[in-house]
Amino acid sequence: MNFSLESLYKWYRDVIRNPKYRWWVIGGSLLYLISPLDISPDIFPIIGWIDDGVIAGLLVAELSQVLLTRLKGKKETAPVDPVDAEVAANATAAEGSFVDVNAVAMK
Template sequence: MKDSISGWYRNVIRNPKYRWWIIGGSLLYLLSPFDISPDFIPIVGWIDDGLIATLLVAELSAWALERLKVRKGEEPVQAVDAPTSGFTSETKTVDVNAVSAE
C-alpha cells in the first residue's frame, strides 16, 4: 500500500503539467503571512515552511534539468500518471511470430 501511494504522489508531483501550479502555490504560501503552523513558535513553525521550500527547490531544479536536457538535444524524461490496472492505452506491445515445436 505504501509503495502505491508514494508512487502515485511522486508521479503527480513530477508531472510537468502540474509543475507550474506547485511552483506558484509554494511561492504564494511562502510569501503569505498565514501559515499552517505560525512562525513565532520555534522549530514547529518553521517545519511547514521548510517542507514547502524543499518542494519549491525540487520543482525548480527539475525544471532547470529538463531545460538543460532540451538544450543539449536529449529527450526529457516525463512522469506519467500511475495506471490503475497496470495496462494503459499507451502500453507498448511486442509482436512475436510463434511457431509450434513438436
C-alpha cells in the same frame, strides 16, 4: 472514502511526475511561502519553521528539475516507468531474443 498518509503521498507523486502540474506546484509553494497564513505559525520557534522548510525544499526540488530539463534540452515529458525502461533496454540489447507475452492470472 479511506484517507491515509500513504494515499496522499501516492497522489502527490503522481501529480509531481506530470509536467503540466509542475508549474502549479511551484506557484502554490511560492504563494504559501509569501502568504502570512501558515499551517503552523512562525511565532513558535522550531515547529513554525518546519512547514516553511518543507515547502522551500519542495520549491527548490521542483525548480531544479525544471532547470535541469531545460539545460539538457529535453522537452518536458512524463517520466517512463523504470521497469518498462529496463525491459526496453534489455530487449534492444538482446536483439530479437525478447518475447512479448500477455500473461493472464489463473484461478
